[in-house]
Amino acid sequence: VPLSRLAETAAAASLAGLEFASGIPGSVGGAVFMNAGAYGGEIGQLVTEVSLYRPGAGFCRRTREELDFAYRRSRLQESGEILLDAQFLLVPGEKAKIRAEMAELNKRRKDKQPLEFPSAGSVFKRPPGEYAARLIEKAGLKGARIGDAQVAEKHAGFIINRGQATAREVLALIDRVKEEVHQKLGVILETEVRVVGEDEEEDE
Template sequence: MIDDKILNELPQIEILKDEPLAHYTNTKTGGPADLIAFPKNIAETQALVFFAKENELPLTIIGNASNLIVKDGGIRGLVIILTKLAEVKVENDLLFASAGASLIETTEIAYQHGLTGLEFAAGIPGSIGGAVFMNAGAYDGEIKDVLAKVKVLTPTGEIKEYSNEELEFGYRTSRLQTEHDIVLEAVFALKQGDKTAIRERMDELNFLRASKQPLEYPSCGSVFKRPVGHFTGKLIHDSGLQGFTIGGAQVSKKHAGFIVNIGAATATDYLAVIKHVQQVVFEKFGVKLETEVRIIGTDGK
């Protein structure tokens, strides 16, 4: 059996069988993965990718699972969760962050070294890898504004580097989404700044986030991309959808762009609410809402 084979061949890596992904997603939803591995370094990540390739095992990469919905059927094959690759270091004005490092903690380290440029990300609850993968952003800042280069692992197990330009960043997109490369480390080019001013800006943005966003409930963050010429939250609010609930998933009463888990929600509940919101907004305003959240997994095992 493939389960026994991976445990025997890679005994140094923590690997779990039939583990519910609800334990790891910010929505607290998601079915079981056949196998979940938690590599501690690049070599272990590479070994897992080689194993998956040699054994024709479907491979899924997850970071902090903050902007992610895993369907209730779970994920077949091998899931690699990169949260143990979490080193962050600073050399002059460059900040090096491993893929699994928390974006919030990374902004704090930048502040501690008096480096400015990452303040916009102070409260974004994702990992560095996920942030690069989707060009995360908030409050007029995006990852592409400060990223110098990224080290990746290709699906064949080769380590490569891409410059900012080579990543072909767009609004919540990057080249990584089509090539399926795995982010290992990002390098940010920051600038020396005034620590007091950096702290004040971070505190200001965290206050704005806490006052406007439903941080008291599990959620997957902002669900939809902003359509050109519109504000997503306003479209949903003006459609009378705030508070709309299916099962345990609800369009937030605090911020219409969020869908929160108000108690025992399933991924199926989330997907049903998303579909209903898209339908109603299109009927009322003729605007197609595209999901920003990544939806993966199977409907049933």
Template sequence: MVKYQHAYEKLLDITSKENVLVDEHIRNHTYTRLGGRADLFVTPTSYDEVQDIVKLANKVDVPFTLLGNGSNLIVRDGGIRGIVLSLKKLDTISREGHRIVAQSGAAIIDASRRALDEHLSGLEFACGIPGTVGGALFMNAGAYGGEIKDCLEYAKVVDPNGDLLKLAPEDLDLEYRSSNIPDKGYIVLEAGFKLEPGEYEDIKAVMDDLTYKRESKQPLEFPSCGSVFKRPPGYFAGKLIQDSELQGKGVGGAEVSTKHAGFIVNKENCTATDYISVIEMVQKTVKEKFGVSLEREVKILGEDLEEKK
């Protein structure tokens, strides 16, 4: 018997059966390769389907969680109950004048590459950010001096009632690595990026330089969630962790990267519990040594195994 059988049957009225997976391993959908199972893992293929799924979750009172591409996320080992919504099949990218329009499930890296192909400048900073367009808006993602709020023209979102809204950047309260999207319960469906015409070779040179910096400094050879901590005022998180002599230290299969101290890597079959324990170890050590509180940039969702039992 499928857990939430009634919700499962109603989901099949909204979208195709291949878009509704039962008891799906979330670790198959996260960059850290961590996470227990989702009761119902749903991948809609249209905006209407997203709206209908939100309305269904409200009507039948089933727990509902939005999952991006899992790049800035840790899902606990007990998994997530109810409906887990993934927008990875909403991944179209197009050009409209000097604007790149990208659906939320598209990789922000791919949006930057499409801008390059169209000789449009302004998204170069995003060429190495490992997340979706929706996730990039969710946290106002940025790198190398640029961030989403610098080029965002509008966003289409679904609100908690299932209504479709078109919002301006100022409606989203975009600040350093934050927005009001989680507080408002919005689900991003689409973003329009207002860019400027540029020379292909000039844009490519910037992107090549940023890609080199990323690949040479970041531990891309291991699963991770990217930079774990926000930059504390007046400091750099990676430098504090490095100066705390934490590189190479870990719990279970999780370890502070020896290549970049701001990263925690899944070096060998670690669990989400291992990974979270390393985060807490780093926070405790840095606080004791420097009196600085490191705030997580990465989100943590789901249940521990004990809770599920």
């Protein structure tokens, strides 16, 4: 189920709480796995209970507390469990207000994020008390480019594909950003994106 559809279904039923989620791409499963969040909201704050399949060990129910949610983290990232369904605690609200809030947040997203180019969203986690994009900009890396992979001019927390970027170019640019931010500002940036495939180990 796409997260945007869940948010839209909640709005149609006059249930508030998922407004922040309507513009986050991906599925409900991916959002719970990553504890996706935006504009002060996080999916983990709304989950009450989930059904999971544990490969080799069968089905089980887990409560929010058992899912160990933290910033862009959930227990699913270590356990390998597969989310089958999820329950959310939402509050009754006014449909028009909920829709207006969603429209406002989606407008902000469109104004600030380079959605006109392909990307994987925010590349780096927010370091404590800072914003990754601000540090990257401060390090002079806005617009930096390796091949067709580029630190977005519109939002330095995004790496966009200007045409034919390869995974290798994106990963090389991530490394360059990490290195220069560390050298110039003394901050170690951690990736929010997860690298899968042949370069996976380099990410650890």
